[in-house]
Amino acid sequence: MRVGLFVPCYVDQFYPNAAIATLKLLRKLGVDVYYPEKQTCCGQPMANSGYEHLTKDCDRLFIDNFSEFDYIVSPSGSCVLHVKDHLHDDQKEQQATHIRKRVYELVEFLTDILKVDKITASFPHKVGLHQSCHGQRGLHLSSMTELVDTPFSKPMQLLNQVEGLEIIELTRPDECCGFGGTFCVAEEAVSAKMGKDRVEDHLMNGAEYITAADMSCLMHMEGILKRKNSKVKVLHIAEILNAEKEVVSE
Amino acid sequence: MSNLQHPALSEIFNRDEARVNWHDDTLWWIRAKRDKAAHGISEWELLRETASQIKNNVLSNLHQYLLEFEKNALANGIKVHWAADAAEHNKIVHGLLAGKGITQMVKSKSMLTEECHLNEYLERNGIDVIDSDLGERIVQLAKEPPSHIVLPCIHKKKEEIGQIFHENLGTEAGVSDPQVLTETARIHLRETFLTRKSALTGVNFAVAETGEFVVCTNEGNADMGAHLADIHIACMGIEKLIPKKKHLGVFLRLLTRSATGQPITTYSSHFKKPRKGQEMHIVLVDNGRSVQLGRESFRNSLKCIRCGACMNTCPVYRRSGGHSYHNAIAGPIGAILAPNLDMKAYSDLPFASTLCGSCTNVCPVKIDIHDQLYKWRQVIVQEGNSPAAKTMAMKVMSFTLASPTRFKLAGKIGRWTLKNAGFTVNNGLNPWYKHREMPEPPKESFSEWYKKNNP
Numbered sequence: 001m002r003v004g005l006f007v008p009c010y011v012d013q014f015y016p017n018a019a020i021a022t023l024k025l026l027r028k029l030g031v032d033v034y035y036p037e038k039q040t041c042c043g044q045p046m047a048n049s050g051y052e053h054l055t056k057d058c059d060r061l062f063i064d065n066f067s068e069f070d071y072i073v074s075p076s077g078s079c080v081l082h083v084k085d086h087l088h089d090d091q092k093e094q095q096a097t098h099i100r101k102r103v104y105e106l107v108e109f110l111t112d113i114l115k116v117d118k119i120t121a122s123f124p125h126k127v128g129l130h131q132s133c134h135g136q137r138g139l140h141l142s143s144m145t146e147l148v149d150t151p152f153s154k155p156m157q158l159l160n161q162v163e164g165l166e167i168i169e170l171t172r173p174d175e176c177c178g179f180g181g182t183f184c185v186a187e188e189a190v191s192a193k194m195g196k197d198r199v200e201d202h203l204m205n206g207a208e209y210i211t212a213a214d215m216s217c218l219m220h221m222e223g224i225l226k227r228k229n230s231k232v233k234v235l236h237i238a239e240i241l242n243a244e245k246e247v248v249s250e
Numbered sequence: 251m252s253n254l255q256h257p258a259l260s261e262i263f264n265r266d267e268a269r270v271n272w273h274d275d276t277l278w279w280i281r282a283k284r285d286k287a288a289h290g291i292s293e294w295e296l297l298r299e300t301a302s303q304i305k306n307n308v309l310s311n312l313h314q315y316l317l318e319f320e321k322n323a324l325a326n327g328i329k330v331h332w333a334a335d336a337a338e339h340n341k342i343v344h345g346l347l348a349g350k351g352i353t354q355m356v357k358s359k360s361m362l363t364e365e366c367h368l369n370e371y372l373e374r375n376g377i378d379v380i381d382s383d384l385g386e387r388i389v390q391l392a393k394e395p396p397s398h399i400v401l402p403c404i405h406k407k408k409e410e411i412g413q414i415f416h417e418n419l420g421t422e423a424g425v426s427d428p429q430v431l432t433e434t435a436r437i438h439l440r441e442t443f444l445t446r447k448s449a450l451t452g453v454n455f456a457v458a459e460t461g462e463f464v465v466c467t468n469e470g471n472a473d474m475g476a477h478l479a480d481i482h483i484a485c486m487g488i489e490k491l492i493p494k495k496k497h498l499g500v501f502l503r504l505l506t507r508s509a510t511g512q513p514i515t516t517y518s519s520h521f522k523k524p525r526k527g528q529e530m531h532i533v534l535v536d537n538g539r540s541v542q543l544g545r546e547s548f549r550n551s552l553k554c555i556r557c558g559a560c561m562n563t564c565p566v567y568r569r570s571g572g573h574s575y576h577n578a579i580a581g582p583i584g585a586i587l588a589p590n591l592d593m594k595a596y597s598d599l600p601f602a603s604t605l606c607g608s609c610t611n612v613c614p615v616k617i618d619i620h621d622q623l624y625k626w627r628q629v630i631v632q633e634g635n636s637p638a639a640k641t642m643a644m645k646v647m648s649f650t651l652a653s654p655t656r657f658k659l660a661g662k663i664g665r666w667t668l669k670n671a672g673f674t675v676n677n678g679l680n681p682w683y684k685h686r687e688m689p690e691p692p693k694e695s696f697s698e699w700y701k702k703n704n705p
Contacts, residue, residue, distance in 0.1 A: 007696050009651065013661040014689045016696035023700075035700050040657040043648075048605065050627035050636060051644040057652030137607035145285060146563065146611035148294040172278070176565045180604030185681040187602060189261040192685035193270060193569045194604075223686030 003033045004069035006103070008079045008215070009041035015215045018236035022075040022106055025242040029114055033073070036065040044082035048181045052086065059089050059096070067095035071113065072103040075238050077135025077214045080105040084139075105139055106238055107213045111154045117161070122245045124164030128207030129155055130198070130221070131174040132214035141213060145174050155213055158241055165240070168205045175201075179220035195224045203232060210234045255598035260570035274568040276404060281562040283511025284612065291507070301500050302616035305553035308491050309543060315458040315491045316534065322461025323532060326523040333535045336366035342533050343368060343450065343483055344375050350481060352377070352448045358465070358472035359383040360452030361399050361556055362485050362535060364578040368450075379450075380442045382471035384435050391418045397572025399579055400509045400558035405571050439471070449475030451521075453486035453532075454555070455501060459494045462522035463532065466505060466515035473519050481529045484521065488534050489552040501555060504614035508557040542590045547625045551586045553615040560609035560619055566602055575599060582609035586622040589630065597635040600626035658697065665691035 003026065007019040026033045042062060043055030062083065066072045074080050083103045089096045110116045135141040142153035159165055178184070178194025185191075199221050202210050210225075210232065212218050218234035225232055254262075264270055288294045308315055320330045333339035339362075347355060355372070357363065357379055369379045369390075381390045385402035389395065391414050396402030403411065412426035421434050451472040456463040463484055465472045476482045492501065506512040524530035543549050561567045561581030572580035577588040577596060582603065588596035600623045609619040630636060650656045667674060668691040676683050694702075 009657065009661075012696045013665060014692065016692050016694065016699050019696040020699060035697075035704070037697060037700070038654040040654055041651040043651070046644050046648055046651075048624065048627070049640070049644060050601075050631035051641075051648070052628050053632070054644055054648040057648065061652060061654075133604065133606035133608075137611065144608075144611055146288075146608060148289055148292070174608075176604050176606035176608070178565065178604060180606075183601070183604050187257050187260060187566070188681040188684060189257070189264040190566050190569050190602075191604075193264055193267070194565050195686065197274070197569075219689055220686070222689065223682065226687035227685060 001032060001070045002068070003031050004066045004072045005033050005035045006039065006042075006066065006072050006074035006079070006083075007035070008074065008076045010219070011075065011215050014219065015236065018075050018215050018238055021236065021238040021242040022073075025106075025238055026073065028120075028242070029110070029116065031114070034069070039065045042079045042082050043086070044079060045181055047082065047086055055086070056089075059087055060092070062087060063089055063092050063095050063099060066099055066103075067092070070102065071109065072099060073106055073109045074103070075106045075213070075215065075236055077105045077107075077132050077139050077141060078216060081134040081138035105135055105141065105213060107135070107141055107154050107158060108139060110241075111157055116158065119158060119161040119241055121161075121241050121243045122163040123209075123240050123243045125208045126166045126168050126206050127159065127240065128168050128170060128202035128205065128210045129153075129159065130177060130202075130210055130212040130217055131155075132212050132217045133174075133176050135213045136174055142174075155211075155237055159211075159237070162240060162243070168202070168207050170201050170205055172201055177217040177220050179216050181216075184220060191220075192224070195220050199224045199228075199230075199232075203230065207232055209240075211237050211240055213237050255576070256570065256574050256602040257598065259574035259576065260566075260602075263571045263574055264569065270569050272407070273405065273571060277562045277568045280401075280510060281559075281612075284508055284559055284562065285511075287507035287511040287513065291503070297500060297504055298614055298616050301504055301555075301614055302553065304492060304497050304500065305615050306550065308493065309489070309549060309552055312488065312491070312543065315493060316488060318458040319456055319461055319491055320534075322459070324461070326461045327530070328461065328523065329529065329531045331531060331533045333533055333537070335537045336535075339366045339485065339533055339535045339537065340368050340371040343485070344372060344377065346481065346483055346531060347372075347377055347448055348375075350447075352481070354378045354380075354446050355448045355450055356380050356382050356442050356446040356475040356479070357450040358452065358467060358475055359386055359402075360450065360485055361579060362452060362487050362537075363450065364396060366485075366535070366537065368485075380439075380446070382439055382442065382469075382475055383467070384432065384469060384471075387435060387439070388414060391415075395573070395578065397580060398558060398561055399556050399581075405573070439474075443474045443478050446475065447479055448481045448483065449479035450483045450485065451476055453484050453490050454505070454518075455498060456486055456491050456532075457493075457495050457498070458491050460522065462495075462520050463490075464498065464502075464518055464520050466502070466518050468512075468516045470517045473517055476519075476521065477525075480527070481531070482521070482524065483531045483533065485533045485535060488536055488539050489554075505555055505557050508559040508612065508614040538591050542587070545590070547629075548586060548590065548622055550617055551583070551590075551619075551622060553617050554583055554587075555615055557614055559612040559614065563608045563612045564603075565606065565608070566604065570602070575602070582619045582623065583617070586617075586619060586626060589626050593630060593633060594635050597630045600624075600630060658695075661695055665695070
């Protein structure tokens, strides 16, 4: 099984540790993982702004980078959902279809494909889990409070295997953080207020760390935490699942 | 109303953070009640699916159901009118009243008449309209449009309502006890019900099979109006049809649980034929609905039963208020209906969302609201309703991301700028920076790290 690692553009540029942790975690689990170096972006920032017609070059590039792999794995539910829903190419539709069917967000790849039931990681902290909307409602990484459904959570299933980790309960377990791509600047007032409210829920319930399967939500909440001079930190779920005892000795 | 768009109106709404918190908490409480009611029914998801399929069937056979409904309604003694648009609808209603020399009308909740701006039209033509739904009466006295389709004055605090009543209905200054205010409104409306000769109601469901229509209220105000009036006019959008009476059970179970968490509306009144000496009219209104029906991506927005659940759950609506949508119907559903009526005027609304998808999950008739928001964005841009600066920025972004070399260079420049010339982004010109710090640029990107560590 050959796996292509898809690192979203902003993760590559601003949060390399999330990608490094993803790569190391996959290798630790014995996965044959490759990073195609010519990748850029899935095209979601343009598409969600109404410019899906400007994503054709991104789509082609994505297909050229990833069509050779059995699976494509990425530490971002949102980017994966975009690829799953919107990757098309008139000339390479067969490859595009292959990718759409084989692209996985990291957490679901671990629970559904690798069926990981034992993670050797230690993270003795109180952690708040932010349910990123596209991962949750789009990829169904966990059950949703709106639906009458049997409760489940793939991120929780993995976090529960981490030694010493304590999950805190949230007052609103699956409310959006307000990032929303270009929404965060186009609708600055509501976006920032949503972010503040989301962060407050974690703080009120005693989180030392906020984690998620999407770095973009965490980037938003980190911006608000830092503005508040809060000591609470954000960490991508891959960094927690890959945390070893000595690394988190601080 | 002003010409301001959603971002500006939301910014104004957000200047009073304590009030935003209050608005958000109030609507979240209703969402929580909805969750409790939905989770109390094990077949909830099956009910939603059934309702969705019934409505799909209606939309696919609308022509036939409308004719069936008209035939049966006529046979019941109801007069049926057809209105192509808002102007024709208003004219029909006015004509019915003017023909009888009526100058006063009582009206229960009807979002359609809000959409058509009927009150303003009738006022201009010398007809006094009193809204009999308590929330609607309050916003009417305040000279404001409703901010929510089910809870029209949800944006008002009880103290503010007390002040409105003091100014208009003569209650003592400073009185804000809901019991006292409700009693005052009740006395005031009773007088209205007894003296009005005409009543207008909305329609929640019209049954093709029987030619009857059903009006749902919690206050009984539609019944009070209609039962006492000589002429009852019911106005409905053409999408309000259901095929058979037996289908009502599906919708009545869903409607109020979704709206407020109640098992059913206090009054679900069936109107089938005029009582002796009374006239009963139905106005069937298109006003853009057949256009929407022809838009494949958006047609199923016509399944909407106006429960308002998508508003209560919407994290944006809760923090921007109904008036920020500058349309009769606010929230996510308003944002997918409004561009059909005027794409340019409402081009901001499909962007007033993070596409979180909660609206789609609570929708009792399974409208794919957030997917339609995404699709409207594409249509709005394609039809030239997007600002030129945004288009330029998107073209630059697309050009940069299409090439690994350009992307890596742009990333390097961006990170360098953040590290060494932070003042160029950490300032008032950057909307992100107003309430949030910028991410700290790492010393190397992942791809740079990868090159070094995986030769």
